[in-house]
Each structure stands twice: as structure tokens, then as C-alpha cells.
Amino acid sequence: xxxxxxxxxxxxxxxxxxxxxxxxxxxxxxxxxxxxxxxxxxxxxxxxxxxxxxxxxxxxxxxxxxxxxxxxxxxxxxxxxxxxxxxxxxxxxxxxxxxxxxxxxxxxxxxxxxxxxxxxx
Amino acid sequence: xxxxxxxxxxxxxxxxxxxxxxxxxxxxxxxxxxxxxxxxxxxxxxxxxxxxxxxxxxxxxxxxxxxxxxxxxxxxxxxxxxxxxxxxxxxxxxxxxxxxxxxxxxxxxxxxxxxxxxxxx
DNA sequence: GTAACCAGTTACCTGAAAGTAATTGGTTAC
DNA sequence: GTAACCAATTACTTTCAGGTAACTGGTTAC
Numbered sequence: 001x002x003x004x005x006x007x008x009x010x011x012x013x014x015x016x017x018x019x020x021x022x023x024x025x026x027x028x029x030x031x032x033x034x035x036x037x038x039x040x041x042x043x044x045x046x047x048x049x050x051x052x053x054x055x056x057x058x059x060x061x062x063x064x065x066x067x068x069x070x071x072x073x074x075x076x077x078x079x080x081x082x083x084x085x086x087x088x089x090x091x092x093x094x095x096x097x098x099x100x101x102x103x104x105x106x107x108x109x110x111x112x113x114x115x116x117x118x119x120x121x
Numbered sequence: 122x123x124x125x126x127x128x129x130x131x132x133x134x135x136x137x138x139x140x141x142x143x144x145x146x147x148x149x150x151x152x153x154x155x156x157x158x159x160x161x162x163x164x165x166x167x168x169x170x171x172x173x174x175x176x177x178x179x180x181x182x183x184x185x186x187x188x189x190x191x192x193x194x195x196x197x198x199x200x201x202x203x204x205x206x207x208x209x210x211x212x213x214x215x216x217x218x219x220x221x222x223x224x225x226x227x228x229x230x231x232x233x234x235x236x237x238x239x240x241x242x
Numbered sequence: 243g244t245a246a247c248c249a250g251t252t253a254c255c256t257g258a259a260a261g262t263a264a265t266t267g268g269t270t271a272c
Numbered sequence: 273g274t275a276a277c278c279a280a281t282t283a284c285t286t287t288c289a290g291g292t293a294a295c296t297g298g299t300t301a302c
Contacts, residue, residue, distance in 0.1 A: 014159075016231075017159065017227055018155075018156055018159065019230075019234075020226075020227045020228075020230030020231045020234065021155050021159070021223065021226050021227050021230055022155070022230070023230040023231075023233055023234050024226045024227065024229050024230030024233060025149065025150065025155065025226070025230075027233065028146065029146065029150045030259075030260090031259085031260075032260095034139075034142050034143070034146060035139055035142075038135075038138065038139065038142070046278085046279085047278070047279050047280070048277080048278065048279075051279095058260085058261070058262075058263095059279075059280060059281085060260090060261085060262090060280085060281075060282085061259095061260070061261080062279095062280090063279080063280055063281075064260095072233075072237070073236070073237065073240065083269075083270095084268075084269045084270075084277090084278070085268085085269090085278090085279090086278090087278085087279065087280095094233065094236050097229065097232060098229060100225055100229075101225040101226055101228070101229040102142065103225075104221055104222040104224075104225040104226075105142050105145045105146070105222055105225075105226075106138055106141045106142050106145065107141075107222070108145050108218065108219060108221075108222040109140075109141030109142050109143070109144040109145035109146075110137075110141045110144075111218060112144055112145060112148065112193075112215065113140075113141065113144050115194070115215050116193070116194065119194065151289075151290090152289085152290075153290095167248085167249085168248070168249050168250070169247080169248065169249075172249095179290085179291070179292075179293095180249075180250060180251085181250085181251075181252085181290090181291085181292090182289095182290070182291080183250090184249080184250055184251075185290095204299075204300095205247090205248070205298075205299050205300075206248090206249090206298085206299090207248090208248085208249065208250095
């Protein structure tokens with residue numbers, strides 16, 4: 001990446017890059033998507049389990065974001081025909097494939113915080 | 122990362138993770154931040170150079186986002202006292218430290234697109 | 243002297259994201 | 273039979289990101 005120093009953002013390869021980064025951003029952006037995904041990396045979870053873990057998310061937002069993540073095939077909604085009916089959410093292989101990206105995001109976030117705080121003294 | 126399967130999001134380490142990922146997201150989210158940063162990974166650029174490379178960004182948005190990135194010490198604004206006065210933007214070391222994260226973002230974005238398209242056939 | 247380039251700023255507007263609060267329909271424990 | 277849990281949904285409101293368009297003050301080329 002970033003090897004073609006002399007090519008502008010308008011070249012084909014670079015447009016592809018921008019598109020790819022926008023695709024990724026679209027999935028992880030917003031206030032709740034990453035927390036939900038991180039929550040599910042710790043295993044299958046039920047609606048209220050996710051809700052309680054994240055803490056300050058409303059059922060409306062959780063429902064909305066779970067739907068979006070399901071549509072994008074990041075998570076899977078499993079309905080078990082027990083009584084009472086139980087619903088579990090889990091990451092799909094595509095969802096699990098986000099691990100490395102999220103690790104880097106997290107690592108840079110930590111680095112960023114450290115640097116910003118350092119420079120404020 | 123993600124090794125403490127039995128710990129909830131409310132544990133200290135996990136709260137730290139959520140915080141870090143939110144810090145990182147805050148810097149890269151929005152429509153223009155990543156394009157601007159990617160543009161500057163190709164070298165120092167002037168206001169209108171960035172604008173023309175990205176293409177569809179308005180001067181208002183570019184100005185706003187450059188300011189935000191400067192405040193967060195991702196980029197540096199250099200004023201050269203030539204005539205006419207020249208202004209150049211460049212990545213700081215902190216900005217350059219985003220490279221790996223952006224690479225992963227991009228890589229996953231490509232993977233995502235491939236998977237989604239594959240499953241639609 | 244006027245047209246164009248540079249690096250922006252200002253005011254106004256719109257649509258999407260997110261929050262709040264109440265409600266739903268089913269189940270189970272007491 | 274009523275209180276509580278589960279998995280949401282609905283209606284309403286607020287907030288904010290982003291877009292549009294016009295303008296600014298300085299410089300330079302012709």
C-alpha cells in the first residue's frame with residue numbers, strides 16, 4: 001500500500017483504495033457497531049446480554065444495529081425453538097475476519113491517546 | 122486481544138478497549154478524513170492540491186476537516202513566507218503511524234466487498 | 243483594470259443519526 | 273393474577289454531519 005507515491009488519488013488503484021476503506025468504514029462507523037462486534041467476539045450472546053454488557057445502548061439502537069450487521073453478513077441471528085423461544089447472535093466467518101482490523105484500530109487508538117496526553121504536558 | 126473470553130465488556134480491560142477503538146474511530150470517521158489522510162500519505166500537499174485530488178470535496182469541508190486533523194496532531198500546517206505565501210499540509214509522525222491501521226481497514230474492505238458480491242450470486 | 247488563482251470563511255439548509263419514552267406480545271415465577 | 277423477564281417496535285424529538293452558494297482579501301498574469 002501507498003507505494004505509488006506519484007499517482008494521484010484519481011488513479012484507478014487509488015480509487016479502489018478509497019472505495020475499500022469507505023466500505024470498511026461504513027460497517028464499523030457509528031456509535032454502537034464496534035462495541036456490538038467486540039461484544040460478540042467474546043462468544044454468542046442474547047439480546048439483553050449484549051444490551052447489558054454495553055450498558056448505555058437503548059433497545060431501539062441495538063435492534064437497529066443488529067439488523068444492519070445481519071444484513072451485511074457480519075453477524076447471524078439464531079432462533080432456537082425452545083420454550084421460551086431463545087434468540088442468540090453470533091459472528092459469521094466474515095464478522096470474525098474483522099479481528100485483525102479491529103486489533104489495529106484498537107492499537108492505534110491506544111497509541112493516539114498516549115501521544116495526545118503526552119503532548120498536553 | 123479478545124483472549125479473555127469470560128470477561129464482560131464491563132471489565133476494566135474491555136472498557137479500555139472500547140475507549141481506544143472509539144478514539145481511533147473518531148479520528149477516521151466521516152466522509153472525508155480517510156481520503157485526506159490517504160492523500161497526504163503521498164507527500165506534502167497544498168489546499169487546492171488536496172481538493173483537486175479528492176475531487177468532490179467542498180472548500181468548506183476540506184477546511185473544517187484539516188482543522189480537526191491538525192487539532193488532533195495528525196497533520197501539520199506549514200506556512201512558508203514566500204510571495205505569494207504558500208501553505209502546505211503534511212502528516213505528522215502520529216499521522217504516519219496510522220499507516221498499518223489504514224492498511225488493515227483497506228484490506229478488510231476489499232475482503233468484505235469480495236465476500237458480499239460472492240454471496241449475491 | 244480585470245480576470246484568475248490561492249486559501250479559505252460565512253450563512254443557510256437538509257437529511258440522517260441518535261436519544262427518549264412508551265408500548266407490545268409472549269413466557270414464567272410466585 | 274400480577275409482577276418480571278425477553279426481544280423487540282413505534283412515535284416523537286433533538287442533534288449534527290454534510291451540502292450549497294456566495295463571498296473575502298490577498299497576489300499575479302496579461
